[in-house]
Amino acid sequence: MKSVTYNDAELYRRLRAEVLGDTRLREEGEMFLSLPPSELELQSRWFAGDFGRDFVTTCGQPVRIVQFGHWNHSAGPDFTDAVVLLGNGEPVRGSIELDTNLRDWEHHGHGENRAYRNVVLHLFIDHHGGGQFFTRTDDHVQVPQVQLDLSTLSARPTGIVPEARSGRCSAPLQEMAASKINELLTSAARFRLKTKGRRLRRIAEIHGESEMLYQAFAEAFGYRRNRLPMTVLAQRLPLSGLRAHPDTGEALLFGLAGFLETRVFEDASDETRSYLRGLWETWWKHRAEFQGIDLGWRFSGSRPVNHPQRRVAALACLVRESQRVFRHLWESAAASFDRKAFVKVLGSLGHTYWDNHYTLTSKQAARPMALVGGTRSKEILANIAYPLVVPHNEAAWDGYCALRGTLENEKSRRAVIRLMGRRPDAAEFTGFVYQQQALLQVYDDFCMDDESDCDDCLFPEQLRTW
Ligand code: SF4
Structure with missing residues (x-):
């Protein structure tokens, strides 16, 4: 199936640049999860470096973020210990506050609060x-202001969910030779892999390679519905701190996630009570350090085996085994990437309690369940492992292309229907992960931006010149 002669991202990059312009580098991870985006999401995206690190203040002065600092757990500014470089001055260490509205500084009383x-x-x-509004501290020092541009992340956040029916481009796609479609999909998949790799490397530049992997795994463990809470959890509880105190990690993750509410466990089984007692004995000593936040967990719409509490448990297991898992990934990147061995490593993440429980209130399951199952492993391969490995190890590209995938999520299914809906041999172009990722890239680039029911979309015309 993968008999392509042109295996670079360049063809697709040129096609989308002609239609969309070169400035937009949008991919799934860069879309907003809600519109308007919540302050928590904006903070998370800022901390991941999605807005970039070079800005201009409202007074026209260039500013570079040298260090993004730490996400503050307690009352006070959002990020502490950051380092910024203003114009040609010396780097300045201090805190950063992010507000959705400029005047929130005043509304929230930061200007009279010594903590700011x-x-x-x-x-x-x-x-x-x-x-005009000037940001001033309680000792009357003016604070430079930077307006963040949402279009950096999403060119035109319309919030439209395209309908699940054949689009206008399905006609030219129906007429295209299989080899040409294969070439298009390969190029779009390459483009998407590169974009994902670029985002991961940017996070690594800001927070280091281990924190980047930890955050990326957390995001992948969150599935689609709980991506943000899982990412924020990892951003607020950095791996370095959890590794330094290995006995506290699991309790801190569950506590900060908000899953250690006593009233929930009054009727719990002896096994659950015993497990919770261990978590509580650690958490109660630390909880005063953490200001409670609502991470916005979404509990409905996912299978019991993917309950958010099991996702946090998977993250706790990853923290415990992070050196082994990450070393395997980096060593593989340098040698030949053994996908099956990596999946086996992921499958080995186990937990005496969570291997047999769906939630903290459920009875013991009839059979043991993997914390990181086959579907999650494929997501991790597609979104973390291959985007990081392929730039170092070109031979891994073939392994990526051999990865089969089921159309599990709604968005992938919709992309297939819209683009490939008219081809009787559509299954030939949708069975592999790289093909699904390619179709998602087209869907994100064109369908998500279309408000004309396909009429104004230029993708079909571009296809005729492919
Ligand atoms: S919006 Fe464009 S890419 Fe999407 S289905 Fe319609 S014609 Fe195809």
Whole structure:
């Protein structure tokens, strides 16, 4: 099936650049999860470096984020211990505050709060109410302001969910030779893999390679519905801190996730009570350090085996085994990447309690369940392993292309129907992960941006010149 002669991302990159312009580098991970995006998501995206690190203040002064600092657990500015470089000055260490509205600084009383005295940068999205507003600390020091541009992340966040029916491009795609479709899909898949790799490397530049992998695994463990809470959990509880205190990690993750509410466990089994007692004995000593936040877990719409509590358990197991898992990945990147061996490593992440429980309130399951099953392993391969390995090890590309995938998620199924709906041999182009990723790339680039029911979309015309 993969008998292509052109295996680079360049063809697809040129096609989308002609239609969309070169400036937009959007992919699934860069789309907003809600519209308007929540402050928590904006903070998470900022901390991941998705907005970039070079900005211009509202006064026209260039500013570079040298260090993004730490996500603050307690009351006070959002990020502490950041380092920023303003113009040609010396790097300045201090805190960063991110508000959706510029005047939130005033509305939330930060200007009279001594805890905000060391803020060196005030980030905001909108300036509702207009007029001039200067950010000042309680000791009357003016704080530079930077307006973050949402279009950096999403060119035109329409919030439209395209219908699940054949689109206008399905006609030219129906007429295209199989070899040409294969070439298109391969190129789009390459493009997507590169984009994912670029995002991961950017996070590694900011937070280091281990934190990048830890955050990326957390995001992957969150599936689609709980990506944000899982990512925020990992961003707020960095791997370095959890590794330094290995006995506390699991309790901190469950505690900060909000899953250690006593009232929930009054009727719990002896086994559950015993497990919880261990978590509680650690958590109660630390919980005062953490300001409670609502991570926005979504409990409905996912199978019991994927309950958020099992996802947090998987993350706790990853923390415990992170050196072994990450070493395997990096060593594989340098040698020949053994996909099956890596999946086996992921499958070995186990837990005496969670191997047999769906939630903290469920009875013991009839059979043991993997914390990281086959579907999750494929997601991790497609979104983390191959985007990182292929740039170092070109031979791994063939392994990626050999990875089969089921159309499990709704978005993939919709992409297939819209683009390949008219081809009787559609199954030939949808059975492998790289093909599904390619179709998702087209869907994200064109369908998600279309408000004309395909009429104004230029993808069909571009296809005729392919
Ligand atoms: S919006 Fe464009 S790419 Fe999407 S189905 Fe319609 S014609 Fe095809």
